[in-house]
């Protein structure tokens with residue numbers, strides 16, 4: 001989970017306008033759509049630079065958010081996600097980004113070519129940092145790895161991930177993804193937290 005600490009643009013001071021540190025435009029767009037419904041707006045900061053190695057996506061998000069907050073001193077979010085395939089003992093998991101870059105969805109299909117057990121889950125760990133410290137919001141969605149790749153909407157592993165209760169992958173179900181993805185769940189949980197916070 002690379003996070004850049006090179007800030008060139010203006011940093012928002014409005015507490016309900018929060019930085020999301022990510023290089024992934026799809027991730028940003030999905031997060032923005034969800035948070036809008038809670039009246040929270042986010043500003044993207046490209047993320048390249050600080051990388052930590054960990055076997056936990058939660059730890060990656062937490063440490064990156066902590067380091068970034070030390071630098072920027074404004075409320076910010078760092079999100080780390082991964083695809084965990086049961087028959088591969090959770091692989092690619094924390095290595096999802098690197099594995100995607102190297103072998104893509106086709107590589108996951110090759111690894112599972114002879115496998116009948118195709119259960120998998122997407123997990124998202126969202127770390128929010130402000131003057132009170134770090135809070136973690138989690139989201140997960142269970143499903144199956146498809147037998148074939150279906151190109152369409154979305155990004156990353158969406159063409160091969162079929163959410164439970166559906167017969168098509170996320171790439172063919174953008175509205176479903178917007179409601180029940182790992183990211184939708186983690187950001188909705190953060191949105192509810194912000195709503196409560198604003199009423200205090």
Ligand code: ITT
Pocket residue numbers: 001002021022023024027047079080081082083096097098100101154155156157158181183
């Ligand atoms: P940042 O670290 O800059 O935020 P990233 O794309 O590297 O962007 P992650 O490390 O969180 O983001 O994601 C790991 C990989 O998991 C990423 O390369 C995607 O291919 C995949 N991934 C994450 N969320 C996904 C989603 O909603 N749908 C499909 N693939 C996803």
